[in-house]
Amino acid sequence: MEITYTVTGMTCDHCASAVRSEVGEVPGVTGVAVDLPSGAVTVTSETTPDEDAVREAVAEAGYELVGRS
Template sequence: MAEAEYNVTGMSCGHCEASVRGEVSKLAGVEDVRVSAASGTLKIVSAGELADEAVIAAVDEAGYTAVRAR
């Protein structure tokens, strides 16, 4: 199991969170996605390591910008 955290810019509401959650959830191996517009964070639990590029592309597809936090 792997965990990753990203900082996401541009989110301001629950709809924003749902959009990001929906796109990231489509990635293979994702088990849990937690998104907070208030703190601008995205936390992912996955079966294995996810490529940062894939996560960033999924967030971009939702209309926002992500950067790996740790």
Template sequence: MATTEFQVTGMTCGHCEKSVHGEVSKLSGVEGVDVSARTGKLIVSSSAPVDAAAVVAAVDEAGYQAVPA
């Protein structure tokens, strides 16, 4: 299993985490999503390396900004 870490800005609460989790979970190949508003970290688990641009776009769709860590 591959894991990819991102730094997310703009999250402040559990609702923020749920929004990011929901959008990233929809991506093809994603098997797990761990997101923390406290640390600003997003860890995506997948069977194959995940498309970083797709994750960034999904986080943007949720209303936040992400960059690969």
């Protein structure tokens, strides 16, 4: 299953790496892809990930999840 979220504030590869790392720790998540120009973060998971957990992981990385794409 893939779900794409919109995240604001990411400007560089370090930002993308931080988001990938934090979101990758959410239970059930098997992959995270970040597209910096659009702010899209695509989460691949075994089941539907807990959106609150994804939101908290993005916040822990220092950014804001503003919705689904």
